[in-house]
Amino acid sequence: MEPENLALRPRDVRFDWAALPAHWIPGEPFATHMFNVMHLLLPEGERWFVEVFKEALPLITDERLREDVVGFIGQEAMHASAHQGAQDHLLQHGIDPAPYVRQLEWFFRERLDRPDGGRRWLVARLAVIAAVEHMTAFLGHWVLNSPKLDEAGADATMLDLLRWHGAEEVEHRAVAYDLFAHVDGGFVNRVAAMAIGFPALVWLWIRGVRYLMTVDPRCKGKARWRDLVRAGRKGLLPTVPYLVASILRYFKPGYHPSQEGSTSQAVAYLASSPAALAAEQ
Amino acid sequence: MSAPPDLYGRRSKDRMWAFAARAVDAFEAVTRKLAGGEEPPPKPVVSLSTTVVVRKVTPEAEDVVSVTLSAPDWSPLPAWQPGCHLDLILPSGTRRQYSLCGDPDDRSTYRIAVRKLGSGSREVHALGEGDVVTVRGPRNAFPFIQVPRYLFIAGGIGITPILPMVKAVRDKDWHLVYCGRTRESMPFLDEIADLDPARVWIRPDEEYGVPVSGKELLTWALPSTHVYCCGPPKMIAGVRVDRRTGLHFERFSPPPIVGGRPFEIELSRRGTVLEVPADRSALDVIREAVPGVGYSCRQGFCGTCTLKVAGGEVVHHDRVLTDDERREKMAICVSRGNGRIVLDL
Ligand code: FES
Ligand SMILES: [Fe+2]
Ligand SMILES: [Fe+2]
Numbered sequence: 001m002e003p004e005n006l007a008l009r010p011r012d013v014r015f016d017w018a019a020l021p022a023h024w025i026p027g028e029p030f031a032t033h034m035f036n037v038m039h040l041l042l043p044e045g046e047r048w049f050v051e052v053f054k055e056a057l058p059l060i061t062d063e064r065l066r067e068d069v070v071g072f073i074g075q076e077a078m079h080a081s082a083h084q085g086a087q088d089h090l091l092q093h094g095i096d097p098a099p100y101v102r103q104l105e106w107f108f109r110e111r112l113d114r115p116d117g118g119r120r121w122l123v124a125r126l127a128v129i130a131a132v133e134h135m136t137a138f139l140g141h142w143v144l145n146s147p148k149l150d151e152a153g154a155d156a157t158m159l160d161l162l163r164w165h166g167a168e169e170v171e172h173r174a175v176a177y178d179l180f181a182h183v184d185g186g187f188v189n190r191v192a193a194m195a196i197g198f199p200a201l202v203w204l205w206i207r208g209v210r211y212l213m214t215v216d217p218r219c220k221g222k223a224r225w226r227d228l229v230r231a232g233r234k235g236l237l238p239t240v241p242y243l244v245a246s247i248l249r250y251f252k253p254g255y256h257p258s259q260e261g262s263t264s265q266a267v268a269y270l271a272s273s274p275a276a277l278a279a280e281q
Numbered sequence: 282m283s284a285p286p287d288l289y290g291r292r293s294k295d296r297m298w299a300f301a302a303r304a305v306d307a308f309e310a311v312t313r314k315l316a317g318g319e320e321p322p323p324k325p326v327v328s329l330s331t332t333v334v335v336r337k338v339t340p341e342a343e344d345v346v347s348v349t350l351s352a353p354d355w356s357p358l359p360a361w362q363p364g365c366h367l368d369l370i371l372p373s374g375t376r377r378q379y380s381l382c383g384d385p386d387d388r389s390t391y392r393i394a395v396r397k398l399g400s401g402s403r404e405v406h407a408l409g410e411g412d413v414v415t416v417r418g419p420r421n422a423f424p425f426i427q428v429p430r431y432l433f434i435a436g437g438i439g440i441t442p443i444l445p446m447v448k449a450v451r452d453k454d455w456h457l458v459y460c461g462r463t464r465e466s467m468p469f470l471d472e473i474a475d476l477d478p479a480r481v482w483i484r485p486d487e488e489y490g491v492p493v494s495g496k497e498l499l500t501w502a503l504p505s506t507h508v509y510c511c512g513p514p515k516m517i518a519g520v521r522v523d524r525r526t527g528l529h530f531e532r533f534s535p536p537p538i539v540g541g542r543p544f545e546i547e548l549s550r551r552g553t554v555l556e557v558p559a560d561r562s563a564l565d566v567i568r569e570a571v572p573g574v575g576y577s578c579r580q581g582f583c584g585t586c587t588l589k590v591a592g593g594e595v596v597h598h599d600r601v602l603t604d605d606e607r608r609e610k611m612a613i614c615v616s617r618g619n620g621r622i623v624l625d626l
Contacts, residue, residue, distance in 0.1 A: 004360075005418070062327040070577050078582075106285035
């Protein structure tokens with residue numbers, strides 16, 4: 001039996017990065033930077049979610065969904081600021097995130113800003129967010145089940161950030177989809193959004209990890225595809241087949257995000273997460 | 282074709298981004314053709330609130346009554362699980378949260394229990410059979426999960442969310458520590474007496490003294506145990522000191538405003554002026570005028586309610602804005618004004 005009717009609320013988490021080593025998965029620069037891409041990508045991306053969802057609030061006529069969206073907005077805002085903290089810390093290790101982040105700012109704030117786009121543009125963006133939230137849900141589920149990261153000696157605070165974030169992604173996994181379904185819900189829109197959302201995310205990720213490996217003064221070599229395969233085999237990253245299978249589920253006719261991941265597992269993690277426990281005053 | 286500068290300072294326009302921007306153009310063109318453009322017929326409003334009738338008010342302990350509610354026609358109520366609460370909207374407009382403490386399998390009634398403590402609960406105690414109240418929910422801020430081993434720690438009226446949990450795990454490995462001032466003040470001892478007595482420790486202060494630490498209440502907890510704790514803030518704080526894993530406690534709504542002063546808000550784009558009384562937040566008042574305004578935590582830490590300030594003196598109470606940001610913005614959920622402030626809305 002899974003808990004239902006969850007009252008989603010943001011948690012006032014704080015993370016201290018003072019003691020974080022540059023390669024916080026010891027001896028695994030590639031895997032470290034694959035995760036670090038999140039610190040580059042998510043602050044801008046999740047703030048964009050918040051802005052789009054705020055725009056959609058007046059369209060919601062279902063009170064329960066409205067409450068869920070309100071909770072979602074705050075959780076994503078906290079994700080953005082937590083990853084922002086980790087991003088700012090990259091400078092301490094001689095890695096300047098600014099060039100990459102500037103591009104994202106251009107993309108999210110200028111390119112995607114379409115004041116005359118009307119309802120259609122809102123629906124398109126909601127569909128993309130629903131597709132991205134499918135990905136964050138299965139990635140969140142993955143990181144809650146990644147004992148190899150602990151075995152590899154990954155930094156405990158960073159793991160807590162990733163798993164707190166993953167747990168909240170699992171906790172609110174249905175909200176973006178339900179909102180899209182409430183406002184539009186068309187199958188073609190849903191498919192089109194994933195068809196652009198997934199390649200876009202993969203592309204941003206590849207660029208991000210290449211960039212980090214290039215500018216990290218400790219890294220001699222470049223990011224290579226075989227590093228990805230190797231880290232996947234070691235259980236430090238999701239494997240490519242896992243990713244592909246997870247993406248394909250989004251196209252199943254009876255899909256609903258509640259079929260992904262486990263609320264109980266997310267709740268169990270949040271009951272042991274140092275950051276989440278400290279967040280309740 | 283517009284694009285941001287290249288990553289490595291080689292070009293003023295990133296070629297890959299220029300290409301990606303074209304893909305976005307194509308996506309925009311496609312979505313313009315797809316459905317979703319026309320304003321659909323307005324959807325029916327789905328409310329979270331329902332009207333219920335008080336069916337029974339039963340004294341459960343000193344100053345504690347339980348209230349049984351049902352739909353006016355006894356039709357099934359929305360389902361709930363252990364840990365869920367209801368928002369009760371009382372005749373005076375006061376809103377209070379109470380945990381559901383009845384039987385989740387009984388779909389026709391809800392039961393809550395209330396200790397007389399302050400104005401809201403006094404109003405509940407004054408309810409009688411046949412009275413009508415509005416409830417919102419159920420919502421779950423204390424999710425109950427299936428694990429092999431539980432320890433429940435309840436203090437006084439904090440037994441309410443715990444009781445359905447204990448009853449749900451009867452044939453698992455569980456223990457219950459139930460604290461209170463005196464036995465007479467502790468509700469539902471009769472229902473707890475039906476459970477396995479070897480797993481229950483009824484712990485009135487009168488007999489055992491006030492608990493001095495969380496540890497005292499945690500003796501049954503093993504590393505793998507999930508601890509569900511509900512009671513007075515002091516008790517929860519003590520348990521939190523001594524338990525760092527598998528610890529669940531209820532997440533409460535933002536506390537009421539104390540010591541606030543009334544002020545005025547002018548919404549510059551709308552040209553309206555709103556009065557914010559001492560006991561309400563700017564957000565609550567603005568929401569009535571602008572239903573689509575964004576917010577989330579209502580406690581000043583998430584930053585989603587932040588608005589631009591166009592004039593006036595703001596008294597900041599948030600935990601999210603930097604000093605620079607405070608010069609031109611405010612978090613309307615907690616921050617207040619001196620006199621009149623002008624917001625860009
Ligand atoms: S609602 Fe979170 S800061 Fe105001
Ligand atoms: Fe997130
Ligand atoms: Fe999310």
